[in-house]
Amino acid sequence: MGMFDGVAGFGVTFSTMFRKVVTEDYPRVKKVTAPRYHGRHQLNRHPDGLEKCVGCELCAWACPADAIYVEGGDNTDEERYSPGERYGAIYQINYLRCIGCGLCIEACPTRSLTMTNEYELADDDRQDLIYDKERLLAPLLPGMEQPPHPMRLGEDEQDYYVQGPEMARRPDVQDQVREEVPMVPPREPAPQDGVSGTAVEQSSVTSTGEKR
Amino acid sequence: MTQAPERTSDQDDLPPVPEGHVRLTIDDRIVDAPQGELLIRTCERLGIVVPRFCDHPLLDPAGACRQCLVEVEMGGRKMPKPQASCTMTVAQDMVVNTQMTSAVADKAQQGVMELLLINHPLDCPICDKGGECPLQNQAMSSGRAESRFVEEKRTFAKPLPISDEVLLDRERCVLCQRCTRFSRQIAGDQFIELLERGAHQQIGTEETAFGEGEDFQSYFSGNTIQICPVGALTSASYRFRSRPFDLVSTPGVSEHDASGASVRRDWRRGTVTRVLAGDDPEVNEEWIDDKTRFAFRYTQAADRLLRPMVRGDDGELTETSWTEALERAAQLLVAARDGQGPEDEDGHRKQGVGVLPGGRVTVEDGYAYAKFARLALRTNDVDARARVGSDEELDFLGTRVAGTGPDHVSFGALEEAPAVLCVALEPEEEAPIVFLRLRKAARTGTAVHHLSQWSTPAVVKTGGRLVRCAPGDEVAALGTLPDAVAAGLAQPGAVVLVGERAAEVPGLYAAVADLGARTGAKVAWIPRRAGERGALDAGALPTVLPGGAPVADAGARAALASSWGLPDAAGLPADAGRDLGEILRATADGELAGLVVGGVALDDLPDPDLARRALEAADVVVSLEQRRSEVTDRADVVLPVAPVINKAGSFRNWEGRDRHFTTTIDPSGGSAGRVGGTAATTLPDCRVLDTLAVEMDVDLFTQTPQATAAEFARVADALAGHRTRDAANALFAASRRSASPPAEEQHVETHAPALRLATWRQLLDGGALMAGEPELAGTARPPKFRVSTQTALRLGIAQDDPAELEGPRGSLILPVEIADLPDDVVWAPARVPHPDGRVVTLAGLGLAHGGPARLTGGSRASERSSS
Ligand code: SF4
Ligand code: SF4
């Protein structure tokens, strides 16, 4: 046993004192994720506020963790939630099961389902971690109207799908999955505009880089 | 099927071609096929799947879609173009190359697929067929990966309702004509057709074509949805409910009629979302009627009973535990059975309990009721017939029907019969699967005769041979059948089908039995409800013991006592039992003290008022029900029982064939069995009766349907020797109590001369199992009165005018239709659902088949129908 042995044991400790700290001041300072981080899902809307989801269950089918539950519903002229015949009447994602793989996003034929960068998915109640449609739906942006309401942007669903990409590029039309959106979500939760539930980021990043 | 091994170098080594077969080569394999077989079937047998849309084994070949093209070589020369393998029959020395070995066939199939997809909307994500769609699958297997079509697709308005239940999406249709061929060939309903030409060719109805006209009105329309190879036909009630991949499919048996059709129930999260036809070539082939297909939501009705209830001192029913409810029921029943109830003023005590299981019991439940009545209640007062019955019927059933099986008369026998006569049976309304078989038989030469009052749709669709008679005159008509009919029935294999309505005409059962004896035709009995046949064999009738032996046969009783483990036959009641009418009358008159009632709707009974009086007068009413009913409203103890989807068991169909089914949704399976958030712990009737009997110190050994079935089989074997086929046998007659009292004189005021009433029930008439199915109810045949032209003229009523039918206890207003009835006869549906939810039954109005009724038309009826 040499006389410096006792001090040598602190070598790591002392050297670390001169390195950059790795601890984070979370939750006071939130970590900024990578732009394509797979966070909480979001169900997007058409520019007039109608839901993009058609209740097709393809996301549920694709999900390897069986985290998604969907039931379709029939739009009527009096009560319309999405363009076309069918909408997602019940939509739930169980975050106790979700592994964040993003396969559901790939499966969605309408680009209704995307992922945000929100990663704060912990709770002390299992029930609260099953997010229903209200909590997953994107907030209403200015110019959007809370469904049910008639189709405002065309005669039928074809107009929405065919002209959708066109519309998304127009500066006066709101779209939640636009390409050029700020990469860093704002800190403050956005005003809710009638959408209840937990804090929903107003603008969000699509986590699949696919061009619409 | 003979199938030679791989081609050998020397063809002479092969065995000779069997008689009636040809030898051909398919994809380099030599195969022997029966002459006349379609190429596509031969390929199937070899395991070669040729893509197809229009081909269906039960429909005539059409060659409509051209998807099944293969290359064919005859006599060493290739046919110039690929041929449709679904229309071409095999031939000697044919050489066939499918897409597996021929690039030409493969390319041809890809080309056809490309053409089919040109106008297809590709809206699979919102299509109900998506996930189980032959077009999706075959586009993957036989289509091109890239579409070359960039032009705009043809569009149509969608969805187009062609009936309340069936929706048409013309964009998705591939014009395979399966639906039109099914309607024309199988069901005989010509309402859906191919319209227009060229690019505008489409499926439609008179209504879609001209904006008005008849709907796609059919009792079998749901089958077109099932066989449509794309999502062009979908059902309004299943629309967007779920996708095939999140459904659990459980095979089952139809609970809606006595045919025991095989079905497949698809369910998700404890809820049945749809019912499809199962494939059973011996029974229903691949078809079911719309009631079986669409009427299943009654199990989810808000009035479903899930917990036992006991009527407290305050007169209110309150939910309680099984233990308490069973204890209470047992206590009340023992007191009623032993006559320990309160004395009336004359010092008279009521004694005895009658059992009315209802006509929808499974064989196991029926047996449990029969055993419960005899051991726990020590009586033969048990009758599963919730309808008009007669003593004569009991004799007929006991001697001619009990214990018979499909070797007597089966669906297959109907198809082969040279002639069939339907008596008191309207097959399309009362046994739709039998109707389909009769129609199939008629198409291949069977003469189907109907002893009836008018040319109903069923008569027309089965070949239109009507033996017309006035209602009530059926017996005389059978005695004087036209020679052609009698001669037809004398041929070997001829069949007489008699319906349960024969009980409404005195002497008709005997006349039918006599006709069978006279002509040699086999006689089969077809009841309307699913459980009646099983209840007969299980002994849930007053004169019949389990196994079909007469109650009055001491030897049979001794055999039964020993199989039930009783020391001697003294433990079994020897007295003749009361039938439905007698049980109700005895209860109403204060003789019987109590009633145990299963699934009985009072409106269906021959005298609903008597039944209400009986329930009022009874000291004890124990009800085993699935849903709240008039009986549970008057019951002292209500024991909830499981519907068919929550239990295992079997129905014995009219052929005598046991149709076993397993539990679809296990009620004890946690959330899977929850109904409206409550765990539905309902049990089968046999289990409830077993536990109830234990409370009464009797062991039934019917804890589970499986145990019950095993015991019933043993008992039936032990008693088989005591069954009698001798109609003259006095034992059944001796099993009867006495002649029933004559029916009360019916007094009809004669402002207008009375007509004679003919009546039977329609298939879709708002029965208990149709609850919660508005779309299905919308496809019902509109209820109408029918009279002959002469009668209409005499009464001054025109076609479609409202008229009023009056009976002793009320009246009914419906529009009138002219039909080919005998003069001075009016036909009316036996049960009419009222828009406000009430039902009107002719029995409730005091009217009966063959009896007098009064019909008035003109201004008075119109006034009252509008008010
Ligand atoms: S991210 Fe993956 S695990 Fe989560 S819901 Fe989507 S598919 Fe399922
Ligand atoms: S989110 Fe997309 S994939 Fe999921 S049901 Fe809705 S439309 Fe279909």
Ligand code: SF4
């Ligand atoms: S509706 Fe369906 S079954 Fe009828 S022709 Fe079109 S694809 Fe065939």
Ligand code: FES
């Ligand atoms: S399957 Fe042969 S032409 Fe349609």
